[in-house]
């Protein structure tokens with residue numbers, strides 16, 4: 316198929332998703348999250364008759380949004396079934412994670428499967444330069460794949476550590492980039508000609524866990540990230556808690572060890588001092604009197620170096636205290652531990668588990684703690700999921716296409 320034919324097809328398919336409302340939208344969403352699904356299961360989940368389901372799915376099958384998969388057999392009746400699925404390669408998305416010095420990007424399918432990945436250095440942090448770098452990165456990701464044109468991208472998500480307003484346009488404050496009040500979304504849209512939604516990076520990662528991660532389909536869970544900072548996301552009643560303060564990093568200065576080292580704000584033993592990659596590396600570097608990377612500190616601890624082992628063990632104990640506090644205060648069913656520094660939880664797993672147990676009521680249910688080793692690519696995938704949600708739930712992408720129709 317030629318590029319222009321693909322583009323025309325993609326535009327038609329894009330239109331197929333966005334006007335969906337009511338039961339039709341519910342059907343498409345169930346299939347996106349759990350498909351392929353037999354018609355009988357869909358009818359049960361959405362409380363629809365077989366006739367209604369057939370009527371509602373026919374236009375979606377005709378437009379190509381839904382496809383019938385190979386037949387299976389219905390367990391109850393033994394009759395052949397043709398389960399329904401979404402054609403998840405009919406829509407593409409890009410997610411970009413911004414750090415202080417690099418933009419990391421991924422191009423994904425509708426189900427957040429990563430098809431291409433790349434990165435670009437940020438030569439300076441001026442908003443105009445960052446917007447241009449993101450634009451170039453998005454173009455290079457489509458060129459990497461060859462058969463995906465820029466027009467096939469439904470929406471672009473950008474994640475960063477900072478406070479973003481509810482529209483996904485304006486970065487209110489981003490500490491690592493030294494920004495206040497930057498309209499990053501419209502700036503990139505202007506250059507790229509695609510809908511762009513900006514989101515706090517931890518909230519993006521939480522949304523990715525909710526739809527496509529280890530906590531998918533769990534209606535009450537928490538996400539704790541450690542890396543350059545400490546991040547916390549919470550899902551209650553199947554909703555991501557995205558109140559304005561969620562982007563501040565409220566757990567960053569949670570007190571964990573009264574005898575611990577000071578953080579830059581002067582708190583002894585807070586989460587920032589005990590758990591960040593910078594805090595852990597600084598303690599080991601000071602004690603051993605030689606420069607070390609975070610991974611080297613963890614490797615030394617594993618190899619039995621007494622100083623590195625002590626520093627890492629103290630950090631794991633503090634992490635256990637924080638996980639237990641999250642469990643005690645918000646009663647989640649699952650706590651997902653992730654972020655680029657989370658290898659700590661693997662290196663000192665026993666200490667972590669003991670510390671969690673010590674701070675829990677003996678009658679409390681055991682906490683389901685799941686460690687997800689991640690890199691910056693996973694943060695970028697989180698930003699792609701923000702874009703996917705925006706598109707599927709008809710939030711911003713719909714406005715953009717309506718304005719540019």
Ligand SMILES: [Zn+2]
Pocket residue numbers: 567568569578579580581582585586587588
């Ligand atoms: Zn602090």
